[in-house]
Amino acid sequence: MPRSSIPAELALIGIGAGDPSWVTLEAVAALQSLDVLFVVLKEDELDDLVEARRVVVERHRDKPLRTVELRDPPRPWRTASDYNDAVARWREQRLAQWSSAVASELSDGEVGGFLVWGDPGLFESTLAIVQELIRAAARPLTLRVIPGISCVHALTARFQIPLNRQGRAVQIAPARLLREGIPPGLDDVVVMLDGRQTFAHIHPGGLDIYWGAYLGTDDEILISGDLAEVAERIQGTRAEAISRKGWMFDTYLLRRRLD
Structure with missing residues (x-):
């Protein structure tokens, strides 16, 4: 079956809380399957966090990986008077940015991935935003969630x-x-x-x-x-x-x- 007839897939890969050895065998297989990695860079993220993510990829993947960087919007709820409203607006900005990147950078039949610290289902907004992205997408997208050590x-x-x-x-x-x-x-x-x-x-x-x-x-x-x-x-x-x-x-x- 030609790749153009297969929906693109998004994989949320839990990579554990810090130790590269805490990446599960399922997560390793998912890393190996990726065609593109979407890397979310937080506004105040420091070099050692970026390095930790790089180590995970290098240790558990044996071929080059195309990477798309997503610069995270500022987090206004730290000073906003209305916490819930500020979080909602931040999520909307994230959703718009990620939707645009997935639409332009991920072709049908390809697998795109997000590395998630800990577990994608615990204290994380990535899963909720990607689910919204898939619901609103102009083409079919499938989702796979790989648990991690929280x-x-x-x-x-x-x-x-x-x-x-x-x-x-x-x-x-x-x-x-x-x-x-x-x-x-x-x-x-x-x-x-x-x-x-x-x-x-x-x-x-x-x-x-x-x-x-x-x-x-x-x-x-x-x-x-x-x-x-x-x-x-x-x-x-x-x-x-x-x-x-x-x-x-x-x-x-x-x-x-x-x-």
Whole structure:
């Protein structure tokens, strides 16, 4: 069958939380199948993040790969008064840019890919935007999603703890939802990318924290213990790491101690 009669495919490839060895065999096969790689460059992305992505491609692909760079729109919700409206407008800008690139750079019968940190289905907007792109496209496009090792699972593996406790719920939440502390009825909450260090501003009584930064990289940092005792240490360590590297990827689990 000629390639022109086969719909183009988009593959969202989860590449894990940082260690190139965390790329699954399915992800390796997907990387090998790509005709074009769409690389999203965030406005403040630094050289070591670009290098980490390059290492993944070079380690797991044995032939050259055509690359299309997409410069991410600015993220206005950091200062916008209406957070939800700002996020919606940013997604619309992303959708327009990606749709144009896919239409012009990906031919029928070809496979285009996006590398997604961690897992495409967790704390990620890529999947939702690509689904909108496919619905609005002028030609048929198919989608494949390849799961990856998320920072959440990397965190619990590093500390050798289960994510959930028997009979207990786990919530994965943005830090802004924890300003008043862990909601009643919850004992375990995972937070990613807490730029305001919310953990240090809630009542620490009865809480343990398992905190990890740069998981799966040579710069990995792990701190755990009674929140009241280690919160200040985490803040200091975090500040020093940002000063040294210029960026921070961190994840933590807050766990209520049970009597």
